[in-house]
Amino acid sequence: MAGTVCAVVERVPGERRVALTPEIAKKLRAAGLTVVLEKGAGVSAAFPDTAYIDVEFVDSAAAALARADVLLKVQPPEDDEIAGLREGAVVIGFLQPHTGDARIKALRDHKITSFAMELLPRTTRAQAMDVLSSQAGMAGYKAVLIAAQVSGKFFPMLTTAAGTIRPSKVLIVGAGVAGLQAIATARRLGSQVEGFDVRPETREQIESLGAKFLDLGVSAAGAGGYARELTAEERAEQQRKLAEHLKNIDVIVTTAAVPGRAAPKIITAAMVEGMKAGSVIVDLAAETGGNCELTRAGETVLTANGVSVVGPTHLASMGCIHSSEMYARNLHNFLSLSIKDGAIALDWTDDLVAQTCLTHDGAIKHAATQQRIEGGAG
Ligand code: NAD
Secondary structure, X not given: OOOEEEEOXXXXXXXXXXOXXXXXXXXXXXXXXXXXXXXXXXXXXXXXXXXXXXXXXEOOHHHHHHHOOEEXXXXXXXXXXXXXXXXXXXXXXXXXXXXXXXXXXXXHHOOOEEEEHXXXXXXXXXXXXXXXXXXXXXHHHHHHHHHHHHOOOOOOOEEEOOEEEOOOXXXXXXXXXXXXXXXXXXXXXXXXXXXXXXXXXXXXXXXXXXXEEOOOOOOOEOHHHOXXXXXXXXXXXXXXXXXXXXXXXXXXXXXXXXXXXXXXXXXXXXXXXXOXXXXXXXXXXXXXXXXXXOOOOOOEEEOOOOOEEEOOOOXXXXXXXXXXXXXXXXXXXXXXXXXXXXXXXXXXXXXXXXXXXXXXXXXXXXXXXXXXHHOOOO
16 A cells, blocks of 8 residues: 555544654655645644645645544544545554444445554553543543642642641542543642542552552452453442541542543542532533533533532643644654555554454444444444
């Protein structure tokens, strides 16, 4: 396959990132590939057209798509974008393999070779390509800054002429990549931080950041280093202990997720009712249903007892410059597995290429997705 790599303007409202930065365009050119961009593709991420050297700009997305051997995306391609690609073209990006069945069928039927970066194995070799981690880091960071902004309190302890200010008590729920970055950020702001997770190995990680591990007596280590869903009894136990603990917390940042499922509901309305006036909850899982029962995606809910429940969306996009830089590097590292002599040559013997593939040559290649959509046939 020849080697034209493209990016277009991301159209999803609130999305500011771009999948191809000037730094990566330069690297692709150095590897002998052609780069074609829709005009303005990087503008919302603060990469004006003039920052891209030695690339070709075209006036419309359609013109870029028609040229693409590889399309690099942040958000999944929309119907007309899929239709605008040539048969056999490659798409790499967040493709939401656990949902969006209609789009996956369109990718299959249009014979697009698609790679869903969510499916990338989380192995040591794949770390430099791990978009979930790079974007979660920004999301965790921004969530804490939002909490600090909404809170009516200082985060750090202060000794002033007007008296001593006690540090804010911050609880981070879920200590994956986003949660650990949230803990580190809340610590840097001087607050008293606790973290909890259902995976027991997170205790050491939380403590290594100088925070306290909140032990609720529930452990739910699952397959592949991820959490499994809790049983009803485990959830009840977790919630009883948590409700008591939250009465004394100023700020909660929730980051809990179980891959492919709606976000676990951890903070109930009754728990929020028991919290102090002025407390703040920032729910990083707002886009996937929220970890708090009161979360509304894209809104801040002020409860009758004075608790603010913030449901931010597009958190990674809020740090669009660095999140785009990291994302584009991740995609470049992944694509580099398949660049040979200035052309794209997909290496199906590489497990990272094979396992990240969602659709290829008219078939859904990811087994669980294929079963869900086609009922195991084919
Ligand atoms: P995630 O976004 O899927 O989930 C976030 C966190 O929520 C997880 O830590 C999970 O245990 C926790 N959680 C789920 N249900 C919960 C509940 N009911 N209560 C409290 N917490 C709950 O996770 P992630 O950030 O993508 O990371 C998942 C794992 O993958 C971690 O172990 C991480 O270290 C690992 N990882 C490995 C690599 C690598 O080796 N290359 C790279 C990145 C992440």
